[in-house]
Amino acid sequence: xxxxxxxxxxxxxxxxxxxxxxxxxxxxxxxxxxxxxxxxxxxxxxxxxxxxxxxxxxxxxxxxxxxxxxxxxxxxxxxxxxxxxxxxxxxxxxxxxxxxxxxxxxxxxxxxxxxxxxxxxxxxxxxxxxxxxxxxxxxxxxxxxxxxxxxxxxxxxxxxxxxxxxxxxxxxxxxxxxxxxxxxxxxxxxxxxxxxxxxxxxxxxxxxxxxxxxxxxxxxxxxxxxxxxxxxxxxxxxxxxxxxxxxxxxxxxxxxxxxxxxxxxxxxxxxxxxxxxxxxxxxxxxxxxxxxxxxxxxxxxxxxxxxxxxxxxxxxxxxxxxxxxxxxxxxxxxxxxxxxxxxxxxxxxxxxxxxxxxxxxxxxxxxxxxxxxxxxxxxxxxxxxxxxxxxxxxxxxxxxxxxxxxxxxxxxxxxx
Amino acid sequence: xxxxxxxxxxxxxxxxxxxxxxxxxxxxxxxxxxxxxxxxxxxxxxxxxxxxxxxxxxxxxxxxxxxxxxxxxxxxxxxxxxxxxxxxxxxxxxxxxxxxxxxxxxxxxxxxxxxxxxxxxxxxxxxxxxxxxxxxxxxxxxxxxxxxxxxxxxxxxxxxxxxxxxxxxxxxxxxxxxxxxxxxxxxxxxxxxxxxxxxxxxxxxxxxxxxxxxxxxxxxxxxxxxxxxxxxxxxxxxxxxxxxxxxxxxxxxxxxxxxxxxxxxxxxxxxxxxxxxxxxxx
Numbered sequence: 019x020x021x022x023x024x025x026x027x028x029x030x031x032x033x034x035x036x037x038x039x040x041x042x043x044x045x046x047x048x049x050x051x052x053x054x055x056x057x058x059x060x061x062x063x064x065x066x067x068x069x070x071x072x073x074x075x076x077x078x079x080x081x082x083x084x085x086x087x088x089x090x091x092x093x094x095x096x097x098x099x100x101x102x103x104x105x106x107x108x109x110x111x112x113x114x115x116x117x118x119x120x121x122x123x124x125x126x127x128x129x130x131x132x133x134x135x136x137x138x139x140x141x142x143x144x145x146x147x148x149x150x151x152x153x154x155x156x157x158x159x160x161x162x163x164x165x166x167x168x169x170x171x172x173x174x175x176x177x178x179x180x181x182x183x184x185x186x187x188x189x190x191x192x193x194x195x196x197x198x199x200x201x202x203x204x205x206x207x208x209x210x211x212x213x214x215x216x217x218x219x220x221x222x223x224x225x226x227x228x229x230x231x232x233x234x235x236x237x238x239x240x241x242x243x244x245x246x247x248x249x250x251x252x253x254x255x256x257x258x259x260x261x262x263x264x265x266x267x268x269x270x271x272x273x274x275x276x277x278x279x280x281x282x283x284x285x286x287x288x289x290x291x292x293x294x295x296x297x298x299x300x301x302x303x304x305x306x307x308x309x310x311x312x313x314x315x316x317x318x319x320x321x322x323x324x325x326x327x328x329x330x331x332x333x334x335x336x337x338x339x340x341x342x343x344x345x346x347x348x349x350x351x352x353x354x355x356x357x358x359x360x361x362x363x364x365x366x367x368x369x370x371x372x373x374x375x376x377x378x379x380x381x382x383x384x385x386x387x388x389x390x391x392x393x394x395x396x397x398x399x400x401x402x403x404x405x406x407x408x409x410x411x412x413x414x415x416x417x418x419x420x421x422x423x424x425x426x427x428x429x430x431x432x433x434x
Numbered sequence: 435x436x437x438x439x440x441x442x443x444x445x446x447x448x449x450x451x452x453x454x455x456x457x458x459x460x461x462x463x464x465x466x467x468x469x470x471x472x473x474x475x476x477x478x479x480x481x482x483x484x485x486x487x488x489x490x491x492x493x494x495x496x497x498x499x500x501x502x503x504x505x506x507x508x509x510x511x512x513x514x515x516x517x518x519x520x521x522x523x524x525x526x527x528x529x530x531x532x533x534x535x536x537x538x539x540x541x542x543x544x545x546x547x548x549x550x551x552x553x554x555x556x557x558x559x560x561x562x563x564x565x566x567x568x569x570x571x572x573x574x575x576x577x578x579x580x581x582x583x584x585x586x587x588x589x590x591x592x593x594x595x596x597x598x599x600x601x602x603x604x605x606x607x608x609x610x611x612x613x614x615x616x617x618x619x620x621x622x623x624x625x626x627x628x629x630x631x632x633x634x635x636x637x638x639x640x641x642x643x644x645x646x647x648x649x650x651x652x653x654x655x656x657x658x659x660x661x662x663x664x665x666x667x668x669x670x671x672x673x674x675x676x677x678x679x680x681x682x683x684x685x686x687x688x689x690x691x692x693x694x695x696x697x698x699x700x701x702x703x704x705x706x707x708x709x710x711x712x713x714x715x716x
Contacts (some may be wrong), residue, residue, distance in 0.1 A: 110585035
């Protein structure tokens with residue numbers, strides 16, 4: 019891999035006699051989404067504040083594009099930090115300024131742009147973050163989710179090269195959490211900045227992260243891809259990941275990817291040769307189109323409602339469901355053949371069209387933005403034997419996908 | 435700013451180190467208190483210098499005008515009210531005392547000189563401290579604990595330029611103007627009590643006030659008010675800015691105590707510096 023954009027070498031930080039970071043080593047690469055996970059109070063925010071220079075290490079060194087920060091002169095240091103934005107855990111919005119003024123603040127104070135250009139940029143960011151109607155409101159008049167979006171808009175207004183997100187989803191309900199994460203991922207793809215997140219949202223952060231850093235017992239104990247983390251054998255996995263995944267199951271009704279694969283593994287071990295199982299994959303439109311058509315909040319509400327219904331329907335007959343990707347839900351039916359599954363699916367489709375689609379149109383679609391749009395719900399089934407390759411089966415199920423319903427989504431909700 | 439913070443942090447972390455013997459503990463306590471006091475004075479001086487350095491930077495004018503409105507314009511009513519009754523009491527007392535010596539004609543000069551040289555600058559400064567100084571300390575304290583000041587750092591906006599400097603320059607402009615208002619309304623208050631209520635000749639009152647007040651007295655009064663403006667604005671901004679480093683409290687409580695400290699320290703320093711400046715000017 020190339021030279022890391024940011025690198026920590028044996029960084030130690032103490033507050034009084036309490037050591038918060040102990041010889042931390044990590045690398046963050048350009049253009050990637052890197053997520054730092056760990057328990058509350060483990061020093062994740064402290065670590066993030068070192069990157070932007072709000073805190074300085076007691077020992078060790080931080081390197082920016084291979085150069086140690088502590089050896090840089092003031093102008094060089096200022097230039098290094100110039101492209102970094104920070105989204106605070108508590109938003110840190112100026113409560114005496116309106117949302118518009120909060121977002122415009124960095125441009126007004128640090129650039130020589132004309133008023134009209136600042137206005138154009140702020141309006142564009144507010145539209146992107148669905149805040150246009152809140153422009154003249156003060157932060158105290160906004161919901162928690164809107165405050166987060168205002169903080170996100172302010173962090174992105176200067177088109178930064180690096181954005182640090184300190185627990186961007188704290189205090190949000192599961193739907194809003196996913197909405198904020200998907201907003202970060204979408205903006206990161208669009209603007210191509212390097213994102214560093216501190217988050218508890220497991221497994222949702224896996225969908226948007228290129229790399230995961232695990233902070234445990236004052237040290238970074240893991241650096242790698244989300245897939246590599248699944249196979250990481252360390253007490254961190256039992257103490258942190260399992261507890262967070264348990265919480266995720268309670269909140270969303272769906273199993274995490276890791277729990278799903280564990281259950282799958284157990285089920286498959288019980289299978290005798292020749293016995294089959296089925297995978298059903300559900301998807302809701304094309305993700306980017308979906309987000310731009312209905313907005314982040316509505317998209318997450320729709321996916322959540324779909325997930326709950328799928329889990330309820332298939333859970334009753336031993337099915338296990340998980341969110342496979344941002345717009346995909348995977349269900350495994352461990353005891354069903356293809357014929358049985360297709361018969362179950364016929365019943366499901368009838369119920370889905372009769373109950374779920376009207377409910378979503380009247381409920382989750384309330385959050386939709388703009389004009390009415392039509393969203394296609396697809397489902398595909400694949401059958402496999404005990405030792406079948408799950409990824410190959412998934413691809414087969416995807417290629418078998420057919421339309422099972424259409425949602426007519428309009429702002430304020432419709433029923434058709 | 436970082437070295438002020440690190441110095442204060444060091445003091446905060448040293449709080450549990452105690453020598454063994456009681457007598458040593460006493461000396462250690464006295465020593466630490468004196469060192470902390472000197473530290474704070476030095477830090478506040480550096481803080482003031484960093485803020486003054488930013489006063490003439492670009493985009494500061496509008497912020498300063500806004501602060502003049504909050505610190506100055508919105509204090510006018512209370513200043514006028516206090517000065518009116520101060521002048522009235524002064525006129526009343528002066529008339530009562532001077533009549534005994536057959537010098538009632540000097541009431542005007544006594545009221546005017548007392549207000550212009552002493553009471554005007556001092557009481558104006560104390561009233562602004564109570565009204566605007568406490569608000570400044572609380573506002574900056576809240577901005578500090580809610581990470582708004584850290585947010586400015588991350589946006590490459592100098593908090594001294596954005597928050598502190600406009601308040602100090604606004605105070606330097608507002609204090610003398612409010613002192614002038616205080617003096618004028620106070621003299622009018624003296625006129626009301628001594629002339630309108632107690633029957634002193636109005637010509638005598640105005641003549642006496644005009645003849646005995648010299649330009650130097652007025653200038654000295656304004657010099658004092660500028661000194662008080664710098665003291666009050668610096669102390670209130672400093673207390674709020676470092677509210678998160680208080681040793682005695684955290685969070686909202688720290689902001690509350692920082693506000694109290696700002697008012698108390700400002701008032702004490704106003705009176706101490708009043709003596710020092712008066713002795714230098716006379």
